[in-house]
Amino acid sequence: MDNLYSERINALRALMERRGWDAVILTGSDPHASEYPAPRWKQVEWLSGFTGEAGDLVVTADHAGLWTDTRYFIQANQQLRGTGVELHKMRVPEQVPIPEWLADRFARKDSVIVAVDGLCQQVAAIQELQSAFAATGRSSDPEDAYFYRIVDAPDLLDALWTDRPAIPRTPVTLVPEELTGESRRTRLEWLRSAVAQQLCDAALLTSLDEIAWVLNVRASDIDYNPMVISYLLVTEESVNWYVRKDAFDDRDDDTTLDSFARLEDEGICVLPYDEVQISVHGALSDGGINRLFVDPSSLNWSLYNLLAESGRLCEGTSPVQLRKAVKTPAEIEGMRRAHRQDGVAMELFLYWLERMVLSDKIITERTAATKLGALRASLPDYLGDSFETISAYGPGAALPHYITPVKDAPELEAKGLYLCDSGGQYRCGTTDITRTVPLGPCTPLEREDYTLVLKGHIDLAMAVFPEGTAGCQIDALARNPLWSRKRNFGHGTGHGVGFYLGVHEGPQDIRQNFNRQPLLPGMITSDEPGIYREGAFGVRHENLLLCVEAGRNDFGRWLQFEPLTLCHFDTSILVRELLTPAEIDWLNEYHERVYRTLAPELPSEVARWLRGKTAVI
Amino acid sequence: MDNLYSERINALRALMERRGWDAVILTGSDPHASEYPAPRWKQVEWLSGFTGEAGDLVVTADHAGLWTDTRYFIQANQQLRGTGVELHKMRVPEQVPIPEWLADRFARKDSVIVAVDGLCQQVAAIQELQSAFAATGRSSDPEDAYFYRIVDAPDLLDALWTDRPAIPRTPVTLVPEELTGESRRTRLEWLRSAVAQQLCDAALLTSLDEIAWVLNVRASDIDYNPMVISYLLVTEESVNWYVRKDAFDDRDDDTTLDSFARLEDEGICVLPYDEVQISVHGALSDGGINRLFVDPSSLNWSLYNLLAESGRLCEGTSPVQLRKAVKTPAEIEGMRRAHRQDGVAMELFLYWLERMVLSDKIITERTAATKLGALRASLPDYLGDSFETISAYGPGAALPHYITPVKDAPELEAKGLYLCDSGGQYRCGTTDITRTVPLGPCTPLEREDYTLVLKGHIDLAMAVFPEGTAGCQIDALARNPLWSRKRNFGHGTGHGVGFYLGVHEGPQDIRQNFNRQPLLPGMITSDEPGIYREGAFGVRHENLLLCVEAGRNDFGRWLQFEPLTLCHFDTSILVRELLTPAEIDWLNEYHERVYRTLAPELPSEVARWLRGKTAVI
Numbered sequence A, B: 001m002d003n004l005y006s007e008r009i010n011a012l013r014a015l016m017e018r019r020g021w022d023a024v025i026l027t028g029s030d031p032h033a034s035e036y037p038a039p040r041w042k043q044v045e046w047l048s049g050f051t052g053e054a055g056d057l058v059v060t061a062d063h064a065g066l067w068t069d070t071r072y073f074i075q076a077n078q079q080l081r082g083t084g085v086e087l088h089k090m091r092v093p094e095q096v097p098i099p100e101w102l103a104d105r106f107a108r109k110d111s112v113i114v115a116v117d118g119l120c121q122q123v124a125a126i127q128e129l130q131s132a133f134a135a136t137g138r139s140s141d142p143e144d145a146y147f148y149r150i151v152d153a154p155d156l157l158d159a160l161w162t163d164r165p166a167i168p169r170t171p172v173t174l175v176p177e178e179l180t181g182e183s184r185r186t187r188l189e190w191l192r193s194a195v196a197q198q199l200c201d202a203a204l205l206t207s208l209d210e211i212a213w214v215l216n217v218r219a220s221d222i223d224y225n226p227m228v229i230s231y232l233l234v235t236e237e238s239v240n241w242y243v244r245k246d247a248f249d250d251r252d253d254d255t256t257l258d259s260f261a262r263l264e265d266e267g268i269c270v271l272p273y274d275e276v277q278i279s280v281h282g283a284l285s286d287g288g289i290n291r292l293f294v295d296p297s298s299l300n301w302s303l304y305n306l307l308a309e310s311g312r313l314c315e316g317t318s319p320v321q322l323r324k325a326v327k328t329p330a331e332i333e334g335m336r337r338a339h340r341q342d343g344v345a346m347e348l349f350l351y352w353l354e355r356m357v358l359s360d361k362i363i364t365e366r367t368a369a370t371k372l373g374a375l376r377a378s379l380p381d382y383l384g385d386s387f388e389t390i391s392a393y394g395p396g397a398a399l400p401h402y403i404t405p406v407k408d409a410p411e412l413e414a415k416g417l418y419l420c421d422s423g424g425q426y427r428c429g430t431t432d433i434t435r436t437v438p439l440g441p442c443t444p445l446e447r448e449d450y451t452l453v454l455k456g457h458i459d460l461a462m463a464v465f466p467e468g469t470a471g472c473q474i475d476a477l478a479r480n481p482l483w484s485r486k487r488n489f490g491h492g493t494g495h496g497v498g499f500y501l502g503v504h505e506g507p508q509d510i511r512q513n514f515n516r517q518p519l520l521p522g523m524i525t526s527d528e529p530g531i532y533r534e535g536a537f538g539v540r541h542e543n544l545l546l547c548v549e550a551g552r553n554d555f556g557r558w559l560q561f562e563p564l565t566l567c568h569f570d571t572s573i574l575v576r577e578l579l580t581p582a583e584i585d586w587l588n589e590y591h592e593r594v595y596r597t598l599a600p601e602l603p604s605e606v607a608r609w610l611r612g613k614t615a616v617i
Helices: A004-019 A043-049 A070-079 A098-105 A123-135 A186-195 A208-215 A254-265 A273-285 A301-308 A319-325 A329-358 A364-376 A394-398 A444-462 A475-483 A580-599 A605-612 B004-019 B043-048 B072-079 B098-105 B123-135 B185-196 B207-217 B253-263 B273-285 B303-310 B320-327 B327-357 B366-378 B394-398 B444-462 B475-483 B581-601 B604-613
Strands: A023-026 A054-058 A064-069 A086-090 A111-116 A147-152 A204-205 A231-235 A240-244 A268-272 A292-294 A312-313 A382-385 A390-395 A417-420 A424-426 A433-438 A464-466 A493-496 A505-510 A524-527 A530-534 A539-541 A543-553 A556-563 B022-026 B056-060 B065-070 B086-090 B109-118 B147-152 B204-206 B230-237 B239-243 B270-273 B292-295 B314-315 B380-386 B390-392 B416-422 B424-426 B435-437 B464-466 B494-496 B505-509 B522-526 B530-533 B537-540 B543-553 B558-564
Touching: A004 A023, A004 A043, A004 A054, A004 A556, A004 B320, A023 A043, A023 A098, A043 A054, A043 A064, A043 A364, A054 A098, A070 A086, A070 A186, A070 B292, A086 A417, A086 B444, A111 A123, A123 A147, A123 A301, A123 B366, A123 B494, A147 A301, A186 A231, A204 A208, A204 A273, A204 B109, A208 A231, A208 A319, A231 B098, A231 B416, A240 A273, A240 A394, A240 A493, A268 A273, A273 A301, A292 A301, A292 B123, A292 B185, A292 B303, A301 B314, A312 A505, A319 A505, A329 A364, A329 A424, A329 A580, A364 A382, A382 A444, A390 A394, A390 B086, A394 A530, A394 A539, A417 A444, A433 A444, A433 B464, A433 B537, A444 A475, A444 A524, A444 A530, A444 A539, A444 A543, A444 A556, A464 B475, A475 B464, A475 B475, A505 A524, A524 B320, A539 B475, A580 A605, A580 B494, B004 B022, B004 B056, B022 B043, B022 B098, B043 B056, B056 B098, B065 B072, B072 B086, B098 B123, B098 B390, B109 B123, B109 B558, B123 B147, B123 B303, B147 B303, B185 B204, B185 B207, B185 B230, B185 B320, B204 B207, B204 B273, B207 B230, B207 B320, B239 B273, B270 B273, B273 B303, B292 B303, B327 B366, B327 B424, B327 B435, B327 B543, B327 B581, B366 B380, B366 B416, B390 B394, B394 B416, B394 B530, B416 B537, B435 B444, B435 B537, B444 B475, B444 B558, B444 B581, B505 B522, B505 B604, B581 B604
Parallel strands: A023 A111, A064 A086, A111 A147, A204 A292, A240 A268, A292 A312, B022 B109, B065 B086, B109 B147, B204 B292, B239 B270, B292 B314
Antiparallel strands: A023 A054, A054 A064, A204 A231, A231 A240, A382 A424, A390 A417, A417 A433, A464 A556, A493 A505, A493 A524, A524 A543, A530 A539, A543 A556, B022 B056, B056 B065, B204 B230, B230 B239, B380 B424, B390 B416, B416 B435, B464 B558, B494 B505, B494 B522, B522 B543, B530 B537, B543 B558
16 A cells, blocks of 8 residues: 555656666755755655654665664654655664665675765765775775665756755845854954964855854745855855855845845855855866865765865864854843843743633643744744744653644643743844743652752753863763652753754753863853653753853862743742752742843733742742 | 982983984883883883872983973972973973974984883884874985984883892782682683684783783782783683793792692693793794784883784774773672771771870871771781872872872871871772871861862762763762862872772773763772862862662663772761751761671770761761
């Protein structure tokens, strides 16, 4: 019994047979290795129906498989039903990654030809594939008896996916210098000096958030991620931005045309997106560029192949990443403003929610999410959400990456815990907040879990630590209250957050990895421990924390956190005895700040309600 | 005004001139990369007078320099006075390591010839030297105009150091199988299978504690470290132990001859130490060994050079390290026994100390150390100390690596804090304990520091954590009570401890590094936070912790610690308000265990005294 997806996979198999391909690999990413791609690049979803944010698809003549990790096993099992696609589990002890699986699958075949859409493939992934084949003794030379070949077939699905969306071309805006505190000229000069330190005379930026940061440009090409699909080439003399130039010359998009004109005035050459290959390749060939800095983690394999021919690439981690993570004073001020607005929406939402539940009105996870979206939409600087709101009641909240159904979403009941993880994009910053609130009576376990997660959240938020400390060295502070009762959560405690950019960014994080990047003053990182009880409930408490100086003494220089997020934590179900006096002090002081900052912006009845919610415990 | 050391350095310079060497590098280590070498290999000390455990010496025609780290700056400054040797600081931001320093120093000279005692040089250090010269454009080919050469001159000081001690040859004993729980046969079989997994047919063990562990042999070749200076070659068919065979054939050392005879009976071939070169090189040349596993971190450069010619070396981290760190049930039982005995000595010592101070008797740091040594010496299984006792009063204790003077040691006074860090080697295990005790009135700062360090000690000791957790991920638990008041300590929190072997061993530790080695059940690690107030006082509290299983639940498998060390912490100066109820419970339970275990072994008056010291707080 074929369904839509198995038909598409069979159509791909017919194409593979015509082309002589033994296997095709497709990823869920775009030509810029974006975490969230535009619909055009949701190739895995189109072919298999799987909508998870991480998943690679492999199709052979007799097998179709989706490789994804623990976060998406349940979702994949549901979505792949009837498609004929098998789930291959990653991040489990017995995992067999794609390269090893392919090498083994074709072990007895003399030749293997694997096709990939090189635009959407990371260089490292292809190198792993090459290593896996080499490890089984295969040659990469088609003259040999036992060989493999990896074919770069950009946009290989085009032949089947007739209504495939075009490259998005949403209006391009410029972020005023007063919001970023740094002109694009300053950032370009800094980039040039950073590139010169690598003994390079040019850099090709391929990561969309890095380009947006350097040029102070934004668009809405990708849902929730205000980036512009483009490439940026910066040489000692010139700046070439490869972007939607061609498409706009004859269109009625004044915003974008104005933006382009201003950039051209500043000497930035705005060029068509597709010209990047020929233009950069040409400069490398004719000596216009001597050594070009690239970051293979966001450079796609097609472009890498083309440019690497020159022997003039210098590969490394883009210096923009770290510089972008350390916010300027103006950006910090903007983030504070965004959080004041976001806090107003959150308190209005929680007030509304409580009233609805108390008055026995029927609300679902979806109507709650819609209400919150509407409240944010009325804020002065709001531009959109920063990710899809997770509005989850009871068992839904036990899935850290729950997707609230659009239709027939579960109804909220006047008992137990409701979890809402959401955020906004503002012209002055980005927010990300999770609150878990009781809708009525809670079980002792719910109350204890709720309290322990908050205790961990507070312990991390209160941390004072010496300069040079990395996130993985303090992650245990957020987990210890849970650990001591043999409870835990399976995700990271904190991720970096961009300034009116991606809600996830590096290079710092707070989790159980061995990331050596120290936390630096000006970095913004989330603090979001949780606990998940399958089939029952989930708890997560999340604020964004700004890393700030805490003085210097005989023992060195000290850092600490300042919460940017402003919204009360419900205290009615706290098990007070589980908190130390210092934790209670932190909570009371935070609540006082929440009240004082937000009350003047709230209708008086909501302000009165908030006074009660933030009362000293 | 020349002193002994400047004369020796000048004699070395004369030798260098004769040989045509531009520079000589000497290390403080031995041919086995031991942390503590025998006197024969204290070449840095002989030449410069510096006695620190970490320090490399470089001598050129016009410069002599000692490279050491933060721990030894004060000591080096004192000991190098008048020698003409300059201190080069390492582990500071502006550090210039030896390779870079040499490359720069001779930048304008066409040829540079550096001589090293390759027996005492690690392979990695020589590779760094080669890289540094290569980075400045020097060739390693003496035919080129601008070249460098590294000359291996084993025992190069012999010509000057006429009374240089011989290779130590203390009696070799066998550890009975009932103490280790594993016969040497079992360990050799395991080693063979581990080596086969690396696709090797033989392994050369060069690290002394690994050899002692595999063969269940011990000696006293190195102070405090019960190891036998030797090499061990294990092939599929044979076991060759290169050790003092020659020297003992005609000596009256029945212990060693008996040990050798028993080993020979078990098929282990006991050979002269010096034969290792020719024997292993021969086996590699004649095909007796196809692929030889070596660990470059303990293989010296001379031997590496010789063996690497064959092209048959497989380099990696020795599998013995990890296996040795996970103690057998018999070893754990032995460690418990050793700690019961050690606890008796410690309590007798602390009782004596309190009586002496109360009765106004004059005692010095040295007489206290001597008393403790005498008390340990009367224990049934005691064989020696596991390191040199740190007996430090007041300002002395502010140096984490204080050396108690043999003559004119400071007197203890009836006020402030006394710190004692000591340990024993027992035939059934190794101990390492630090206690800090008040000798009379203490200042509020002393009391607060004392309490905060104990709080950190307890927080780590109480930790429950998921399997897979590495020490660097929980180190912050011990530091957080200090950090929150902007205090800290500059050393690691915990090191691995051997079973009747080195008091420091890997691969696990608990410190602010990024060591990925998870803590495993059966590992023994110290828990020793501290605080150091220069010129005033120091606090350190140390127990050894055994990692044990703590059950499995929905969240995974859990681990925790069990303190092996048995000795009370003084509670009289605790600032009780700084401790949580859970920390107080831990302390009370620990004290109850200390009392119940040790009281039956103590004279009744000491037991009564201990009852008071361990009273519930």
